[in-house]
Amino acid sequence: MNTIPYKTYLHETELPEAWYNVRADMxxxxxxxxxxxxxxxxxxxxxxxxxxxELVDQELDDTSPYIAIPGEIRDFYRMFRPSPLIRAYFxxxxxxxxxxxxxxxxxxxxSGSHKLNSxxxxxxxxxxQGLKGVTTETGAGQWGTALSMACQFFGLDxxxxxxxxxxxxxxxxxxxxxTYGADVTPSPSMTTEAGRRINEAHPGATGSLGCAISEAxxxxxxxxxxxxVLGSVLxxxxxxxxxxxxxxxxxxxxxxxKADIVIGCAGGGSNxxxxxxxxxxxxxxxxxxxxxxxxEPASCPSLTRGRYAYDxxxxxxxxxxxxxxxxxxxxxxxxxxxxxxxxxxxxxTLSELLDQGLMEATSVTQTQVFEAARMFARTxxxxxxxxxxxxxRVAMDEAVKCRESGEKKxxxxxxxxxxxxxxxxxxxxxxxxxxxxxPSDAELEExxxxxxxxx
Numbered sequence: 001m002n003t004i005p006y007k008t009y010l011h012e013t014e015l016p017e018a019w020y021n022v023r024a025d026m027x028x029x030x031x032x033x034x035x036x037x038x039x040x041x042x043x044x045x046x047x048x049x050x051x052x053x054e055l056v057d058q059e060l061d062d063t064s065p066y067i068a069i070p071g072e073i074r075d076f077y078r079m080f081r082p083s084p085l086i087r088a089y090f091x092x093x094x095x096x097x098x099x100x101x102x103x104x105x106x107x108x109x110x111s112g113s114h115k116l117n118s119x120x121x122x123x124x125x126x127x128x129q130g131l132k133g134v135t136t137e138t139g140a141g142q143w144g145t146a147l148s149m150a151c152q153f154f155g156l157d158x159x160x161x162x163x164x165x166x167x168x169x170x171x172x173x174x175x176x177x178x179t180y181g182a183d184v185t186p187s188p189s190m191t192t193e194a195g196r197r198i199n200e201a202h203p204g205a206t207g208s209l210g211c212a213i214s215e216a217x218x219x220x221x222x223x224x225x226x227x228x229v230l231g232s233v234l235x236x237x238x239x240x241x242x243x244x245x246x247x248x249x250x251x252x253x254x255x256x257x258k259a260d261i262v263i264g265c266a267g268g269g270s271n272x273x274x275x276x277x278x279x280x281x282x283x284x285x286x287x288x289x290x291x292x293x294x295x296e297p298a299s300c301p302s303l304t305r306g307r308y309a310y311d312x313x314x315x316x317x318x319x320x321x322x323x324x325x326x327x328x329x330x331x332x333x334x335x336x337x338x339x340x341x342x343x344x345x346x347x348x349t350l351s352e353l354l355d356q357g358l359m360e361a362t363s364v365t366q367t368q369v370f371e372a373a374r375m376f377a378r379t380x381x382x383x384x385x386x387x388x389x390x391x392x393r394v395a396m397d398e399a400v401k402c403r404e405s406g407e408k409k410x411x412x413x414x415x416x417x418x419x420x421x422x423x424x425x426x427x428x429x430x431x432x433x434x435x436x437x438x439p440s441d442a443e444l445e446e447x448x449x450x451x452x453x454x455x
Contacts, residue, residue, distance in 0.1 A: 006089060008251045010082035016250075017069060020242040022277040023235065023349060024065040025284040028356065030235070030348035031323035034310060039454065042320045050217060050228050050319075051236075054125045058236040065281075067239065069121075076120045076153065080109035081243070085251040090379040092399065099402035100257070101395055103415040104248045104275065105382070113385065113417030114271050115146035115231055118240035122229040123150035132225035133157025137187065137212030139267070139342055140166055140387060141173030142417055143231030148182035157226075161187040161215045163342065164207035173421040187212040194218050194316035208333055209268070209343040214316025232268030233313065233322075233347050241274025244414065249278045252412070259290060261398055263413040265390035266294035266303060266361065269347030275414040276359070283358065292359035293398075294350065295390040297369075299437045300333040302326055302346045303354060303361035305444060310454040311345060321452060324351040327439075328447030334437040341387050344447075364393050365436040370429040372396055373419065385417040386425055 023029055032041040047056045058067060069077075088101040106114035126134050133156045138144030144160040151158035160182050167174060167186035177184050185191060187207050188198040194214035198205060205211070213230070220228035230237060252259060262279055264272030272294050282288040296303055302325045312329040313319040326345040327333075333342040346354075353359050366386070373389035375396070376382065384392060391413040402409050419426065428434045 006087060008085045008255060010247060010251055012078055012082065014250055015074060015077060015082055016243050016246045017074070018066040019069060019239045020066060020246055020277050020281060021061060021064055021239055022242070022280050022284070023062045025281045026352070028352065029062045030352045031310070033320040033322055034454070036312065036317060036319070036321060039321070047320070050220065052122070052125045052129050052131070052227050054128070055122060055236045058239055059234055070124065073121055073124050077243070080116065082247045083108055085248055088380055091376060091396070094375065094379045095396060095399050095403065097399040097403040098406060098408040099399040100408070100410050101399055102252070102257070102410070102412045104244055104412070105415045106244060107382070107385070107415065107418040111142060111146035111149050112421070113142035113146065114241060114244060114274070114414070115143040116149065117243055117274070118231065118237045118270065119143065119146035119150040120153070121240045123147065123154045123156055126156055126227060126229070127154040131156065131227055133159065134227055134229045135159040135161070135216040135220040135223070136229050136231065137161045137163070137209055137216045138166070138231065139163050139209050140385070141170050141177065141421065142385070144177050144182065144184065145173060145180070147229065147231070148177040148180035151182070152180045158182040159216070159219060160184045161189070161212040161219070163187055163209060163212050164205070169424045170421050187215050189215060192218045194318065198315055202332055205332060208315060210313070210315035210329055213314040214318055217314065217318050218316070232270035233343070233345070235349055237270045238273035238277065238347060238349055241270050242277040244271070244274040245276060245278045248275065248412065257410055258288070259412045260409040261291045261293065261411045263293045263295060263391045263395050263398070263411065265341060265387045265414070265416060266296045266346065266350070267341030267387065268343045268345070269350045271414050271416045273347055273350055280353065280358065293394055294354070294359060294361040295394045296361065296363050297341050297390065298363040298365045299439065300327065300342050300344070301363045302344060304363045306346070307448055307451065308351060308355055309451055311451055313345065321454070322348050324348050325354065326451070327444060328450050330450045331447040341390065362394060364390060365438070367429070367434055367436050369393050370426070370434060374429070382415070383419045384415060385419040386422055388414070388416040391415070
C-alpha cells in the first residue's frame with residue numbers, strides 16, 4: 001500500500017568517505033576564538049596544549065569543504081552505520097496530517113546516541129598522537145558513554161566529569177561508562193580548583209556543562225599525556241557529526257524526496273549542526289532552499305533569549321572565548337531532565353547561521369517535550385531521549401500546521417538517541433510531578449551583566 005519503504009537503509013558502500021565542513025561554503029565565517037588572557041585570536045599552538053593537534057587543525061579549517069575520514073574510523077563506523085532513515089507513518093496517521101515525517105535514527109548503537117560519531121574520531125586522533133588518555137564532560141551521559149566506549153576500543157584512559165544532577169538522576173548511564181573503564185566524577189566536584197570555586201560561589205549547585213568543561217580542561221592540563229575532548233559546540237564536532245546529514249541526504253535522494261523542513265534539538269549544536277550541514281550547504285550555494293528549526297529547552301534558551309556576544313565556553317573561564325548566542329558563562333540552568341541541552345551557549349557556526357537569518361530557533365517546555373515523547377513511543381515504538389523529544393515536539397507541531405493548511409510538506413528531524421536510561425524523568429512525567437521552569441528576564445539580565453567586555 002505504501003509507495004515509500006518504511007525504513008530506508010544505505011548499503012555500507014554508501015558510507016561517506018569524507019566529512020562535510022559547512023564553514024567552507026559560508027561567505028561570512030564564524031568569528032575566531034579569542035585567547036582568554038590576551039583577547040586576541042587564539043593561536044593553534046595554544047589550542048594544542050588542550051586538544052589533539054589534528055583536531056585543532058580541523059577546528060580552525062574554514063576553507064576545506066571535505067575532510068577525508070580515516071579508514072580505521074570508517075571501519076569502526078561500520079558497526080552501526082549507515083543508520084536508518086525512517087518514515088513515521090503511524091505518527092502521521094495519529095496526527096491526521098498530510099505531511100510526510102521522516103526521522104534519522106541515531107540510537108542504534110551501544111552508546112544509544114549520535115555521540116559515538118565524534119567520540120570515535122577524537123579517540124582515534126588521541127591514540128594516533130600517542131596520548132595516554134583524555135578527559136571530558138558529559139551532560140545526560142550520552143557523550144560520556146560514547147567516549148568511554150571509543151577509548152576502550154583504542155586503549156585510552158577516560159576521565160569523565162558528569163553534570164551532578166544527571167549523575168544523580170541517571171546512575172545506570174554512569175555505570176555503563178564505568179563498565180567501559182571510565183572514571184566518572186560528579187561536577188562540580190571538590191577535586192579541581194575550578195570545581196571548588198564553583199561550589200563556593202554556588203553552594204549546592206546541581207552543575208552544568210559549563211562547570212564540567214572547566215573541570216575536565218583543568219584535569220587534562222594537569223596530567224602528562226592527556227588532552228581534553230568535547231562532545232558538542234566545537235567546529236570539529238559538527239564536522240564529525242556531518243555524517244548524519246550526509247547519510248540523510250543520500251537516503252532522501254534515493255527515495256526521490258526533497259525535504260522542506262529540517263529540525264533538530266539544540267544544546268551545544270552537535271546533532272543539529274551535523275544533521276543540517278549538507279542541506280545548509282545547498283542553501284548557501286543557492287542550489288536548494290530549506291527551512292531549518294533549532295529546538296531548545298525553555299529552561300536554557302540560549303538561541304531564543306540569549307545574547308550574540310563573545311563569552312567564555314566554560315563557567316570557570318579557563319577556555320577560549322567564543323562568539324555565540326549565550327546566556328552567560330555564569331548562568332546555572334535548572335535541573336531539567338534534558339541534561340544534554342543544559343549548556344549556556346551554542347556552537348559559533350550555528351550562532352552565525354542564525355544571526356544571518358539562515359535558520360530559526362524555538363523553545364519548548366519539558367512537559368510539552370514529554371507529551372510528544374509519549375505519543376512518539378506509543379505510535380512509533382521507540383522510547384526517545386528527552387533531548388531528541390524536543391525535535392519530535394516541533395516536528396509534530398509543524399505536521400499539525402500542515403493538517404490545518406492542507407500542505408503536504410516533507411518534515412525531517414533527528415532522533416538523536418533512546419531514552420531507556422531516562423526512566424526517572426519518565427516516571428516524574430507519568431506521575432504528574434514534572435514541573436516547567438522558565439527563567440525570568442531579570443535572571444537572564446543578571447547573567448548578561450557578567451559577560452566579558454569585548455570591543
